[in-house]
Amino acid sequence: MEQMDKHRREDFVQELFGSIAKRYDLLNAVFTLNQDSYWRNFAVNKANIKTGQSILDICCGTGKLSIALAEKAGLQGQIVGLDFSENMLRQAEDNIKKTPYSQRITLMQGNALHLPFPDHSFDCTTIGFGLRNVADIPKTLSEMYRVTKSGGTVLSVELSKPSAPILKQLYFLYFEHLLPLIGNLGFHKNQPYYNLPASLRTLPEHSVIQNIFLQVGLKQITSYQLTGGIAAVHLGIK
Structure with missing residues (x-):
């Protein structure tokens, strides 16, 4: 039954993001007041990426984090x-074509729960705003750990839940009511943005994710809460 639930969730998430791919970047910028760019750049700057490193960005979506990673990894980075x-990857391809990094970013379709790479393949493995949508967070982080080289970094940047009571209430009011209302404009059926708040409700607390990093074998865990706890960055070393 658990496996069936995971498959259903994967199918649902794939259909959901396929339907919003073309407007995903614009609405992310609007909904976060462009803070999503700041969160991504903050995470990349904390990842200790060196020139020429190989990096895997899973749940890469429209490629915004991949682009920031390519800029940091320099001319020899991959x-x-x-x-x-598939629709998100098409959008990522369009975004990457507008940058100088198209020769250094390779896009591929795959599942975060079953990464198609040998052990110890990458210097750094990242996931940006995708952890809350995977069917199994520990399995995803375990796979990220597996394909990362010894001494390499595993990084997540994700939405989080503010701890201050008033901010938390305002945040969920916005996320569960105003955001779906705006996001679903133009959709006549299957209004996808009414399904997104559930992914945040079920996302483990900041401290729980930190513990999962430890459980999969990562060391020297560092975490940061950004913009009053609305987003969080977690890093660990293999």
Whole structure:
């Protein structure tokens, strides 16, 4: 039954993000007041990426984090962006073509729970705003750990839950009511943005994710809460 639930969730998430791919970047910027760019750049700057490193960006979506990683890794760096939504990958391809990094970013379709790479393949493995949508967070982080080289970094940047009571209430009011209302404009059926708040409700607390990093074998865990706890960055070393 658990496996069936995971498959259903994967199918649902794939259909959901396939339907919003074209407007995903614009609405992310609007909904976060462009803070998503700050969160991504903060995470990349904390990842200790060196020139020429190989990096895997899973759940790469429209490629924004992959692009930031490519900029940090320099001319000899190689980035692989993996996502299981074909429409999101198409959007990522369009975004990457507008940058100087198209020769250094390879896009491929794949599943975060079963990464198609040998052990110890990458210097750094990242996931940006995708952890809350995977069917199994510990399995995803375990796979990220597996394909990362010894001494390499595993990084997640994700939405989080503010701890201050008033901010938390305002945040969920916004996320569960105003965001879906705006996001679903133009959709006549299957209004996808009404399904997104559930992914945040079920996302483990910041401290729980930190513990999962430890459980999969990562060391020297560092975490940061950004913008009043609305987003969080977690890093661990293999």
